[in-house]
Amino acid sequence: MATTTTTGKGLEGIVAANSGICWIDGEAGVLAYRGIDIHELAQKSTFEETTYLLWNGKLPTASEQAIFDRALAASRLIDPRIVEMLRSFPSTATPMEILRTAVSALSFYDPDEHDNTHDANVRKSYRLTSQIAMIVAIYDRLRKGKEIVEADPSLSHAANFLWMLNGEKPSETATKTLDIALILHADHELTASTFAARVIAATLSDIHSAVTGAIGALKGPLHGGANEGVMRLLFAIEKAGVDPVVYVKDMLARKEKIMGFGHRVYKTEDPRATHLRKMSEQLSKDAGLEKYYDWSRAIELYIKQDKGLNANVDFYSASTYTMLGIDVDLFTPIFAISRIAGWAAHVIEQLDDNRLIRPRADYIGPAYPNPWVPVEERE
Amino acid sequence: MATTTTTGKGLEGIVAANSGICWIDGEAGVLAYRGIDIHELAQKSTFEETTYLLWNGKLPTASEQAIFDRALAASRLIDPRIVEMLRSFPSTATPMEILRTAVSALSFYDPDEHDNTHDANVRKSYRLTSQIAMIVAIYDRLRKGKEIVEADPSLSHAANFLWMLNGEKPSETATKTLDIALILHADHELTASTFAARVIAATLSDIHSAVTGAIGALKGPLHGGANEGVMRLLFAIEKAGVDPVVYVKDMLARKEKIMGFGHRVYKTEDPRATHLRKMSEQLSKDAGLEKYYDWSRAIELYIKQDKGLNANVDFYSASTYTMLGIDVDLFTPIFAISRIAGWAAHVIEQLDDNRLIRPRADYIGPAYPNPWVPVEERE
Numbered sequence: 001m002a003t004t005t006t007t008g009k010g011l012e013g014i015v016a017a018n019s020g021i022c023w024i025d026g027e028a029g030v031l032a033y034r035g036i037d038i039h040e041l042a043q044k045s046t047f048e049e050t051t052y053l054l055w056n057g058k059l060p061t062a063s064e065q066a067i068f069d070r071a072l073a074a075s076r077l078i079d080p081r082i083v084e085m086l087r088s089f090p091s092t093a094t095p096m097e098i099l100r101t102a103v104s105a106l107s108f109y110d111p112d113e114h115d116n117t118h119d120a121n122v123r124k125s126y127r128l129t130s131q132i133a134m135i136v137a138i139y140d141r142l143r144k145g146k147e148i149v150e151a152d153p154s155l156s157h158a159a160n161f162l163w164m165l166n167g168e169k170p171s172e173t174a175t176k177t178l179d180i181a182l183i184l185h186a187d188h189e190l191t192a193s194t195f196a197a198r199v200i201a202a203t204l205s206d207i208h209s210a211v212t213g214a215i216g217a218l219k220g221p222l223h224g225g226a227n228e229g230v231m232r233l234l235f236a237i238e239k240a241g242v243d244p245v246v247y248v249k250d251m252l253a254r255k256e257k258i259m260g261f262g263h264r265v266y267k268t269e270d271p272r273a274t275h276l277r278k279m280s281e282q283l284s285k286d287a288g289l290e291k292y293y294d295w296s297r298a299i300e301l302y303i304k305q306d307k308g309l310n311a312n313v314d315f316y317s318a319s320t321y322t323m324l325g326i327d328v329d330l331f332t333p334i335f336a337i338s339r340i341a342g343w344a345a346h347v348i349e350q351l352d353d354n355r356l357i358r359p360r361a362d363y364i365g366p367a368y369p370n371p372w373v374p375v376e377e378r379e
Numbered sequence: 380m381a382t383t384t385t386t387g388k389g390l391e392g393i394v395a396a397n398s399g400i401c402w403i404d405g406e407a408g409v410l411a412y413r414g415i416d417i418h419e420l421a422q423k424s425t426f427e428e429t430t431y432l433l434w435n436g437k438l439p440t441a442s443e444q445a446i447f448d449r450a451l452a453a454s455r456l457i458d459p460r461i462v463e464m465l466r467s468f469p470s471t472a473t474p475m476e477i478l479r480t481a482v483s484a485l486s487f488y489d490p491d492e493h494d495n496t497h498d499a500n501v502r503k504s505y506r507l508t509s510q511i512a513m514i515v516a517i518y519d520r521l522r523k524g525k526e527i528v529e530a531d532p533s534l535s536h537a538a539n540f541l542w543m544l545n546g547e548k549p550s551e552t553a554t555k556t557l558d559i560a561l562i563l564h565a566d567h568e569l570t571a572s573t574f575a576a577r578v579i580a581a582t583l584s585d586i587h588s589a590v591t592g593a594i595g596a597l598k599g600p601l602h603g604g605a606n607e608g609v610m611r612l613l614f615a616i617e618k619a620g621v622d623p624v625v626y627v628k629d630m631l632a633r634k635e636k637i638m639g640f641g642h643r644v645y646k647t648e649d650p651r652a653t654h655l656r657k658m659s660e661q662l663s664k665d666a667g668l669e670k671y672y673d674w675s676r677a678i679e680l681y682i683k684q685d686k687g688l689n690a691n692v693d694f695y696s697a698s699t700y701t702m703l704g705i706d707v708d709l710f711t712p713i714f715a716i717s718r719i720a721g722w723a724a725h726v727i728e729q730l731d732d733n734r735l736i737r738p739r740a741d742y743i744g745p746a747y748p749n750p751w752v753p754v755e756e757r758e
Contacts, residue, residue, distance in 0.1 A: 010581065011395055011738035017388070020744030035749025044751050057744065061757045085467065088460065093487040100591060101487075104480040108472040190740050192582045196592055199575045202389070203599025212479060213575055213592030220582025222735050264737050356601050358643050359390035361569050365399030365436065370414025372423050378440045 012264070016357070017198060021054060021345050022189040029268035033187055034058070042275045047157050047182040047338070048072060051129065054187055054345040055122065075130035076151035076160065078138070079109040082131075083148065086139050095139060095333045096219040100212055102135045103128070107208035116206060118352060124207050125344035132211075132340050133157065136333040137164035158182055161337065166325065173286065174324055177279050178334075181317060184272040185335055187342030189265075193217035193224070194339075194346050201347040202357045210347045215336055221259075224332040229259030230318035231328045233299075234292050244295040245302045252306075260315030261303050269310045276316035283323040292319035391643070395736070396577060400433060400724050401568040408647035412566055413437070421654045426536050426561040426717070427451060430508065433566055433724040434501065454509035455530035455539065457517070458488040461510075462527065465518050474518060474712045475598040479591055481514045482507070486587035495585060497731060503586050504723035511590075511719050512536065515712040516543035537561055540716065545704065552665065553703055556658050557713075560696060563651040564714055566721030568644075572596035572603070573718075573725050580726040581736045589726045594715055600638075603711040608638030609697035610707045612678075613671050623674040624681045631685075639694030640682050648689045655695035662702040671698040 023032040031038040034053050041050055052060045052068045060068060082102055089098055107113050110127060112120040134151060141148050141164075149164045158179040162170035170178075188194070193214040201210040218224035237244045248258055263270055277297075284293035296319050300311045321331050402411040410417040413432050420429055431439045431447050439447060461481055468477055486492050489506060491499040509530075517527050520543075528543045537558040541549035549557075567573070572593040580589040597603035616623045627637055642649055656676075663672035675698050679690045700710050 009396070010734035010736050011390075011393075012734075014390075014393060014395075014738045015741045016390055016393075016738035017740045018743045019740035020742070022740070023742045023744065023747045025747075030747065032747045032749070035745035035747045036751050037748050040751040059752065059754075059757050062754050065754070081467065081469070085464070088464065088467075089484075090460070090487050097483070097486050097492075097587075100588060101480060101483040104476070104483050104591065104595075105468075107476050108469050108480075113476075190738050192578055192735055192737055195736065195738060196575055196578045199571055199578060200592060200596040200599070203571050203596050203602040204604075205595055205597075205599030205602075208476075209479060209592075209595025209598050212483065213579060213588075213595045216483075216584055216588025216592045217579040217582050218584075219588050220579070220584030223582035223584070225583075264735065265739075355389035355391075356571060356643065357389050357574065358571055359393045359395035359569050359574060360644075361396045361398035361401070362394045363399070363402045364397045365402065366414035368402045368404075368409065368411045368414045369416050370411070372415050372419040373438065375438070375441050375444070378438050 016190055016195065017350070018353075019189065019346070019349060020057060021342070021349060022187045024189050024265055026263075026265040026267050029266055029271050031188070031271045038184065038271050039274070041183050042180050045183060047179050047186070047341070050183045050186050051341040054341050055125065055348065071126050072130055072157060073153035073160075075126045076134060076153060078131050078134050079106075081109065082106065082135070083138060086135065086142055089139075091143055095136065095329050096215065096224075096336075098139050099132065099135055099333050099336060100215045100219065102139075103132060103215055104208060104212040106131060107206060110208070113206065113208075116204060116351065118348060121207050121344070121348050121351065125340075125348070128207070128211055128344060129157070129340050133161045133337045134164060136330060136337060137161055140165055140327070140330060141167075162324075173283070177283060177320065177324060180275060180279065181320065181334070182338040184275055184313065185338035187339070187345065191223065192220070194343055197343045198346050198350045199357045201350045202354055204351075204354070207344065207347050211340065211343050214339070214343045218332060218336055218339065224335045226259045226312075226314035227318045227321070227331045227335075228328050230296075230315055231322055231331065233259065234295055234318065234322075235328075237295055238291070244298050248299050248302060258299070258303060260312055260318065261307070261309040263310075263312045266310065266312070270312040272313040273311045273316060276313065276320055277311070280316040280319045280323070283320060287323055289323065292322060395569055395574065396729070397732075398568065398725070398728060399436060400721070400728060401566045403568050403644055405642075405644040405646050408645055408650050410567070410650045417563065417650050418653070420562050421559050424562055426558050426565070426720070429562045429565050430720040433720050434504065434727065450505045451509055451536060452532035452539075454505045455513060455532060457510050457513050458485075460488065461485065461514070462517060465514065465521055468518075470522055474515065474708050475594065475603075477518050478511065478514055478712050478715060479594045479598065481518075482511060482594055483587060483591040485510060486585060489587070492585065492587075495583060495730065497727060500586050500723070500727050500730065504719075504727070507586070507590055507723060508536070508719050512540045512716045513543060515709060515716060516540055519544055519706070519709060520546075541703075552662070556662060556699065556703060559654060559658060560699065560713070561717040563654055563692065564717035566718070566724065570602065571599070573722055576722045577725050577729045578736045580729045581733055583730075583733065586723065586726050590719065590722050593718070593722045597711060597715055597718065603714045605638045605691075605693035606697045606700070606710045606714075607707050609675075609694055610701055610710065612638065613674055613697065613701075614707075616674055617670070623677050627678050627681060637678070637682060639691055639697065640686070640688040642689075642691045645689065645691070649691040651692040652690045652695060655692065655699055656690070659695045659698045659702070662699060666702055668702065671701060
């Protein structure tokens, strides 16, 4: 294979696509969508505006934003057969299996299913963005034996999700916190789920296939599952009633992995962690329930000092989501509720200048030709 | 990004994994599973033996094969809730959307769902291999208003599929033809669907996520959909009643793509095409229905002479499957029925020595820092 380039495992440091969506400078700790720093977006933008930016490459004017918001709110209609399907799923299935299956089924009812043009994929992206959030909320209500809450088109994306999840209008703080979390998670360049989405889309398959595959990748504990692991650690510390640093030291002595630290790309603090730490601290104080934040902070300082590892996006999202009253097994689905913005942007970008993504393997098996031998001669 | 390697689009010529499963020499036109030439396997092996080879790296002894065959046949049990779900799907959904959704739902009922060890994934692979074929057959019966046919554990994998599809015991020729087609399609190194499966599995997500994503990739016309395109061409020629070469010349003059020719990897004849051409010819003669083969052959010779392109695996599988009485929209699902053998082998190999697959993008968007500007200042 003289024409192939051998790489490290996991395509580390290999450029797999040209992309104008997300800029990451891992050395400097910079994350930017369409060149705009994530800190500016977290402070000044909304999830809807950020999604417009990711899809269109520029910030919307007031009228563009109004059209976009209306289209997103108008897509808060889910086929009743999807709801029936959700009712039929067993209570033992996990939310990410449910979401993967339901999103795959959304294509059955999408009016643009057989249209893979740019404009059709934008329309499908509105629906996917609205409906992934709805599926998560509806399924959580169903499994708790509660009535489904109808979508409210007058609410923002974040507020509507909390409304459909909890059946009460969310506070401004809760809405703002979730909105910022959605902005922070909306894209991260060729992370595994986004890369899976592009590999699938590049066969000219449909965006539902790409997003279904991306949800499957996000389900993995090395990707979307990490903040669940962080929260389970905090709960374990609570149950054990011991000092969090002592607990973590014991885990490390047993060679157990502490979730929420380090990142393949960032060598400094993950810029998203900065905001999530701040929100976790604020929510703790507001609620008078400071233990999860305090323990997180103690663990963060210890791991930084002992291992030189920085907290990543997952570390403080755990306590933040818990203080918003969200169940631990919904953390990864909430990641999907946000990342659909990035997945859609990447699928559309891939299709605008497509080429099949088909790498090679370095063959390490039995030498060719390895003869087929009759069964009686085999060992 | 000083540490990144810039590549051509589509990861062409980039090694993304070490793999001991499939050897392809594109220059020499060689395909081998575990070092054994595809021509030997097509002539001497069975799909079951080939699957054992792909999963275990060696040909089975008689007792190993017997155990394997029993495990595969014993997995021909599908949860009745999956069948109910298939009944609820709309008739407008395509078979690949159905298959993608149903395979995603299989995880709900898999007893090993929360076990991602090597042995558990082998057990899940038996079930996926048996049940993907069953889902395709059951769904085709349902959409035609026919009774579901119970699986017959005494039949081979290929024969059981034809039995469940058609409700009558298949001829030896039909069984053998499908069995060889399944062997030929069982693996092809890091093709887009297999690569998608490995990207998803490498997050430590479950094999159902990986296979669901792979089905989504296979659905794309640049991957699994090509033989459907070939058959639609042959039907269009039939309907137009014109000479096939004239028809194809007209298409080329209109810059339309003729499906089933050329391959990213093979520079010679696709070694799988050799067998499918032979089977197509034989079935044509047996059935006294030679037109599809004759037209295919005429088109093949013309494209070879005019464009220098060789027929690939998809070109003769079209007429072969049609002569087996299989509907055109089941061609890609049948590809999945075979390729699950390779997907499973690759997922298990990936997990045996895992690393997250996370490449980088070359950023071509607005320069950083691109300031966020207030809405009233935007254009």
